[in-house]
Amino acid sequence: MSRRPPTAARLVAVCAALGVFLLLAIAAAVSLGAGPAGLRALLPGSAPDPVARAILLEVRLPRALLAAVLGGSLAVAGVVFQALLRNPLADPYVLGVSGGASIGGALALVLGLGAGAGLPGTLGLPAFAFLGALGALVLIERIATVDGRLTVYTALLTGAIFNAFSAALIYLLQSLASLEQLHAIVFYLMGRVPNDVGMRAIAGLGAFALAATVLLFSTAREFNALSLGEDGAAQLGVDVERLKRRTFVLGSLLTGLAVAVAGLVGFVGLVVPHLLRLLLGPDHRVLLPAAFLGGGSFLVLADLLARTVAPPMEIPIGAVTALVGGPFFLVLLRRRHATHGPV
Amino acid sequence: MDRSEERGGLPLAARGLDFAFANRPVLRGVGLDAAPGRVLGLLGPNGSGKTTLVRILSGVLRSYRGSATLGGREVRDLRQRDIARDLAVVPQESRFGFPFTALEVTLMGRHPHLAGLAFESERDVAIALDALAAAGAGDLADRPVQQLSAGERQRVVFARALAQRPRVLLLDEPASFMDIRHQVELYDRVRHLAETESTTVVTVLHDLNLAAEYCDDVVLLRGGAVLASGRTRDVLTYANLKRTFDTEVYVDLNDLTGKLVVLPLSGRARALLE
Numbered sequence: 001m002s003r004r005p006p007t008a009a010r011l012v013a014v015c016a017a018l019g020v021f022l023l024l025a026i027a028a029a030v031s032l033g034a035g036p037a038g039l040r041a042l043l044p045g046s047a048p049d050p051v052a053r054a055i056l057l058e059v060r061l062p063r064a065l066l067a068a069v070l071g072g073s074l075a076v077a078g079v080v081f082q083a084l085l086r087n088p089l090a091d092p093y094v095l096g097v098s099g100g101a102s103i104g105g106a107l108a109l110v111l112g113l114g115a116g117a118g119l120p121g122t123l124g125l126p127a128f129a130f131l132g133a134l135g136a137l138v139l140i141e142r143i144a145t146v147d148g149r150l151t152v153y154t155a156l157l158t159g160a161i162f163n164a165f166s167a168a169l170i171y172l173l174q175s176l177a178s179l180e181q182l183h184a185i186v187f188y189l190m191g192r193v194p195n196d197v198g199m200r201a202i203a204g205l206g207a208f209a210l211a212a213t214v215l216l217f218s219t220a221r222e223f224n225a226l227s228l229g230e231d232g233a234a235q236l237g238v239d240v241e242r243l244k245r246r247t248f249v250l251g252s253l254l255t256g257l258a259v260a261v262a263g264l265v266g267f268v269g270l271v272v273p274h275l276l277r278l279l280l281g282p283d284h285r286v287l288l289p290a291a292f293l294g295g296g297s298f299l300v301l302a303d304l305l306a307r308t309v310a311p312p313m314e315i316p317i318g319a320v321t322a323l324v325g326g327p328f329f330l331v332l333l334r335r336r337h338a339t340h341g342p343v
Numbered sequence: 344m345d346r347s348e349e350r351g352g353l354p355l356a357a358r359g360l361d362f363a364f365a366n367r368p369v370l371r372g373v374g375l376d377a378a379p380g381r382v383l384g385l386l387g388p389n390g391s392g393k394t395t396l397v398r399i400l401s402g403v404l405r406s407y408r409g410s411a412t413l414g415g416r417e418v419r420d421l422r423q424r425d426i427a428r429d430l431a432v433v434p435q436e437s438r439f440g441f442p443f444t445a446l447e448v449t450l451m452g453r454h455p456h457l458a459g460l461a462f463e464s465e466r467d468v469a470i471a472l473d474a475l476a477a478a479g480a481g482d483l484a485d486r487p488v489q490q491l492s493a494g495e496r497q498r499v500v501f502a503r504a505l506a507q508r509p510r511v512l513l514l515d516e517p518a519s520f521m522d523i524r525h526q527v528e529l530y531d532r533v534r535h536l537a538e539t540e541s542t543t544v545v546t547v548l549h550d551l552n553l554a555a556e557y558c559d560d561v562v563l564l565r566g567g568a569v570l571a572s573g574r575t576r577d578v579l580t581y582a583n584l585k586r587t588f589d590t591e592v593y594v595d596l597n598d599l600t601g602k603l604v605v606l607p608l609s610g611r612a613r614a615l616l617e
Contacts, residue, residue: 005447008462086440147406218460224447225454227440234403235434236507237427237455282441285462 006283014286018293022068025300029064030056032304034311059195066202067193067303067317068296070262071272073209073254075295078269079288080216080251083223084244085152088277092255092269095248096140096159097133099166101259102189104132106173109184125188126260133256136162141248150244152230191265191318193303205257212250213292219243223284265299265318267325272298278332298325352379352543353429353510355400359409362395362567369395371568372409377511377560380541382534384554384575387564388588393547394435396564397515400545402426413511427455431509433517435547437500442487445499449475449484452506471506478502479528493520501529512536514546518553526550530557551592555579555603563587579603591616 033055077092085094092098105125113124140162144155170189174182222243225233234240258265272295273287280286299317302324306317360373370392377383385393398404399411405419412418413430431452439448449471450463457463463471475481480498483491488499497520504512512533518526534557536542548554554561554575561579562572565587571578581594584605591613593606608616 005444005450005463005468011462083440088441220460221454221457224443225451227443228437228448228451229434231398231403232432232434232437234423235401235427235430235432236451237424239423277441281447282443283447285460 006281006286011286011289014280014290015293018290018297022293022297022300025297025304026061026064026068029067029300029304030060033060033307062197062199062202063193063195063303064300065199065206066197066261067299069202069206069209070193070258070265071268071299071302072213072292072296073258074265074269075272075291075298076209076213076216076288077251077254077258078295079273079284079291080223080247081269082273083226083284084247084251085156086227086229088274089270090156091266092251092258093163093264093266094159095155095252095255096162096166097136097252097255098259098264099159099163100136100139101129101133101256102264103166103169103173104135105129105188105260105263106170106185107132109181109188110173110177112181129260130256133252133260136166137249137252137256141245149241150248152244155248187316188263190316191263191321192306192314192316193262193299197261205261208257209254209292212254213288216247216250217285217288219246220284220288223247223288224282227282263318265321267321267329268295268299268302271321271325271329274329275332350510352537352541353414354378355413355430355511355513355543355545357396357400357409357411360396360399360411361408362392362399362404362406364395369567370399370407371566373564373567373569375545375562375569375572377543377545379510379543380537381559382537382544382546382557384558384561385545385547385564386549386551386554386561386587387570391564392567393564394515395567397432397513397545397547401430401432401513424455427507429509430511430513431504431507433497433501433504433512433514435515435519436493437488437496439488442489444485445475445480445488445491445502446471446484448488448499449502449506452503455507467506470508471502474502474505475499477505477532479525494522494525497521498525498529501532505532509542511543512545514544514548516547516549519549526553533557551579551584551603551605555605556600576603579605 074092081090081092081094082088105128108125108128113128140155140158141150143158144151146154174185177185222233222238225236225238226243230240273291276287276290276294280290302320303317306315306320309315355377357373357375360370362370373396375383385396387393395404399407400418402418402421402423410417413421413426418426450467452474453463453467453470472484475484478498478501480495480502483495483499488496491499497517501517518529521529530553533544537544558575560573561575563570563578563583570587571583581592584592584594591608593608595604596602597604
């Protein structure tokens, strides 16, 4: 296969195509679901139906937008952690932030903060989870910094150990929790897109995710150089320490926020970057923005499935992403190997 | 090749260079002088500090004592990007985490010359294709580097360094996995750069015959210290080689070039000497 090096025109074309795909996914998520409310209720000239309108604009639309932001964040975090670790098998959870976030979230639920009205009820869980993520971020950064340098492999090992430790801590919390709390913790950790996040919070999250993605995108060519190793990147003029630190912090913040809001939604951060790399090549100038849009689309569609497969039940979105993403990914990988040899 | 950027070489020098990894000294008082238009060979047994020296001279390791200068300026005070605009490194071994093509890897050599987010221009692509051809890797342009053999990969990495259009070229065993034809082609290209663009070249090598054939000057390192340095014909002697590598070698002169020929001697052959 002859692949020309990417150009600005290619970046624009890829973003336009994936942007349209994301809009279509959101439109589908808004118009489909339990009950008769359809996109028609929003068309001018049709009989006004306030209930349908409310379902579409105040329930489904925010949820679809939130799913898009979360999916985009996780996919971008996946791309940059893979670049940082020079390993296509890394995912956003590999460096331990997710462990910290889940401890925080589980703790909030045991303390009874995750339910009911009022500020503690709506904000308590994500706030605790995000604090947990920040704690993990600082701790792992400290441990992995040797002589002023962030040692990526120490970070990886520390992250793995910290995740195992946090799993143990969560078992402990679960054993202390009431049956109802236990149920809430299990569902939180499985990953779900919550219904109760307001539009302003979603806009804030979206703005942060976009800003972090733009900042990471500004070092896209440095991520390419990093695939030559840390020495190789430095010898091409990259300030490697600065790049590693920025990437670790921004990727961890993206991951931490996503886990704080939605729990452990797996596979997005692994499958989407991989899929896009197979389709578009490994250049981060195209891959990074594509991951934001592609990850968003993936999670919007996964959440749509989670809501509509067995109404009125909702299956956890984490189960959907794993059940759909896993086999799809394996098929793709096998097909790719058959035509191009091992990658 | 496009010569519009021809800028001549820069001197690269070290004085009293000391370096230690976790209190284990690796370099002790190393001095060297690499001049524009000349090829300097860095020779020594495994673990004698050659690669560490390359990493210091390219700005990767900055906690050295003594002095290392590029164009008269202290390396530890230079920004990595400014170093990379003048100096390119061909490392010993390259592993790639992602399936970039050979052309994409070569284009990475343009990184220090490009502004923030820019994509490579037509001119950058032309420079990269030229570099691939000059490195004998023109036919590999579209191949993913992960699928190349070690010797092919070394040619691509050499092309990347050429695409950087360096004034100083630092090579760390650039041809260790290449067949003899590609080894000779690489060093012919290196000599050509030194002679026509007065590029400064420093190369680590284990092949003493290649050193004798291609290097103007040689530095012999042993245990992190310089054992001998100077003109190749003065330094590459039987006595110096024996002291540096701690083994007997057979030294002769090449009838064709008058340059040194060094052959290894097996244990049985060495026994005959006694």
